[in-house]
Amino acid sequence: MPSIQTFIESLHQQYRDLDAGQLASYIPELAKVDPHYFAISVVTTDGQVFQVGDVGQPFTIQSISKVFVYGMALEDWGRDRLLEKVGVEPTGDPFNSLIRLDEDSHRPDNPMINAGAIATTGLIKGDNPTERLNRLLAMFRRYVGKEVYVDISTFLSERATGHRNRAMAHLMLNFGMIGDNLEEVLDLYFQQCALFVTCQDLATMAAALANQGRHPLTGEQVVKPEYVRDILSVMYTCGMYNFAGEWAYRVGIPAKSGVSGGILAVVPNQAGIAVFSPPLDQNGNSVRGLKVFEALSQEYGFHLFDLSMGHCRLKDSLSS
Ligand code: DON
Numbered sequence: 001m002p003s004i005q006t007f008i009e010s011l012h013q014q015y016r017d018l019d020a021g022q023l024a025s026y027i028p029e030l031a032k033v034d035p036h037y038f039a040i041s042v043v044t045t046d047g048q049v050f051q052v053g054d055v056g057q058p059f060t061i062q063s064i065s066k067v068f069v070y071g072m073a074l075e076d077w078g079r080d081r082l083l084e085k086v087g088v089e090p091t092g093d094p095f096n097s098l099i100r101l102d103e104d105s106h107r108p109d110n111p112m113i114n115a116g117a118i119a120t121t122g123l124i125k126g127d128n129p130t131e132r133l134n135r136l137l138a139m140f141r142r143y144v145g146k147e148v149y150v151d152i153s154t155f156l157s158e159r160a161t162g163h164r165n166r167a168m169a170h171l172m173l174n175f176g177m178i179g180d181n182l183e184e185v186l187d188l189y190f191q192q193c194a195l196f197v198t199c200q201d202l203a204t205m206a207a208a209l210a211n212q213g214r215h216p217l218t219g220e221q222v223v224k225p226e227y228v229r230d231i232l233s234v235m236y237t238c239g240m241y242n243f244a245g246e247w248a249y250r251v252g253i254p255a256k257s258g259v260s261g262g263i264l265a266v267v268p269n270q271a272g273i274a275v276f277s278p279p280l281d282q283n284g285n286s287v288r289g290l291k292v293f294e295a296l297s298q299e300y301g302f303h304l305f306d307l308s309m310g311h312c313r314l315k316d317s318l319s320s
Contacts, residue, residue, distance in 0.1 A: 004317045005050045007299060008040045011292050012052045021279030021287035024259040029157035030278075033059065033260070039276040040292055041203035045211040045269060048318060051200060058196040059276060060154045062258030063095065063284075065140075065192040066117040067235060068205070069124065072139050073111075074227040076125045085123060085177070086116045088234050095241045095284055096164050101171045108177060112238040112256065115168045121192060122178040122185040129184050136192055142222040143205040145215055148195055155194035162190060193258075199276040202264045206272025209254075216272075232266060243283045251293050252303030263289035267302050270314045 002010070016038050025031040039053035073082055089109045091100060096114050108116035126132035140148045158165075169186055172178045178185060197205075207216040209231060213223040223231070235254035240247040247255060255265035261278035263286050273296065277288035297303055300314045 001299070001313060001317050004042055004300075004314065005052075007296070007317070008042065008050060008292075009052050011295055012038060012040055015277075015288045015291050016053075018288055018291065021281055023261075023278050024280055024284070026161065027154065027158045027259070028161060029151075029154040030060075030260055033278050035279050037261070037276060037278060038288060039199035039274075041199045041274045042271050043200070043203040043207040043216055043273075044271045044315070044318065045207055045216050047207075047216040049200065049203075051203070053199075054276065055199045057276070058151075058198055059260045059262065059278075060151050060193060060258075061195045061197045061202075061262065062193045062260045063112070063114075063117070064197075064202065064256045064258040064262050064264050065195055066112050066120070067209075067231060067239070067256045067264070068139060068143060068223075069117065069136065069192055070111040070120050070234065071223045071227055071231050072136065073120045073123045074230055075224055077123060079227070079230060082120075082123070086111050086119050088230075088237070090238045090244055092242055092245075096168075098164065098168055098171065101168060101175075106175065106177065108172070110234055110238040112234055113241070114165055115172065118165060118169055118185060118189050119172060119177050121189040122181075124188070129188065132188055133191060136188065139222075140195055142215070142220055143208055144197065144201045145204060145218045145220075148197070150191050151194045151196050155190050158190045158193060159187065162186070165189070197262070199262070199274045202262055202274035202276070203272045206264045206266050206274060208272070210266045210268055210270060210272050232268070235266070240285055241283050243281075243285055247290075251297045252305060253297065255293070257285045257289070259284050261286045261289070263293065265293060267314060268304075 039055040041051040111120045212225045232254040239256040257263045275289040
């Protein structure tokens with residue numbers, strides 16, 4: 001079995017010239033990104049880092065933020081009260097679909113699609129918009145383990161063009177799913193999506209989730225351990241949008257993608273893994289990212305239900 005460093009270097013080499021997929025363009029700032037960026041990072045729960053490519057290149061976190069804001073809403077409200085407001089049911093619809101919102105519903109289906117994420121952001125506690133933003137930033141800072149910043153250009157770009165999200169928020173206001181501070185909730189949602197991260201940051205954040213909420217490098221408990229199970233469950237069933245079922249079948253670990261080209265995945269008790277490559281397939285998932293994760297899962301036996309392998313072999317590979 002190759003060492004993880006050797007293997008990710010070979011995957012980077014194998015897929016770096018893969019010329020498929022499109023940049024997201026519905027947020028104008030995202031269409032300006034260099035499509036050649038390609039990075040793979042692995043951070044183990046005991047703090048070892050393996051990586052290759054443009055691992056320090058900042059990009060906006062986009063939908064991957066939904067995972068962490070959901071964790072914060074769980075801490076703010078508790079499991080049962082949050083479940084009354086946001087469901088945990090996969091939809092099979094695109095991430096920005098409005099269709100099911102206009103049915104006679106009282107809550108969005110799950111927190112990983114845009115509607116559920118906007119509702120979840122609207123639940124973050126705080127006395128005023130500044131305090132809510134500061135609480136979110138402090139939460140992200142704990143996960144990343146260093147200072148974090150919002151990319152103002154992308155925030156403004158999405159705020160000016162996010163008409164579907166605005167329409168969703170209005171429908172949810174109509175059904176009483178969110179309050180009438182709608183513009184402020186949308187601003188906070190667009191800000192969380194515009195958080196700058198690197199591929200290494202994402203793998204570190206995922207490693208904290210793999211480690212029962214404890215940061216692999218700072219040792220800080222960044223989210224209450226009892227909620228890690230809930231976060232990973234919705235990632236597993238809903239994190240890859242209308243590819244979630246196929247991802248669960250092929251790769252078999254909890255993950256979340258974003259339209260800027262990041263995919264973050266959690267190998268429980270082993271590692272956090274992230275890939276950054278901006279061109280997307282029709283579902284909004286990074287094309288190279290999907291290839292890399294499929295290969296990694298096969299090589300090291302990540303699939304949670306692949307009992308024929310005996311156990312996940314990632315940690316074994318660190319010593320070989
Ligand atoms: O709300 C949006 O549409 C974006 N800020 C985030 C969407 C996203 O990343 C979905 N990913 N596949």
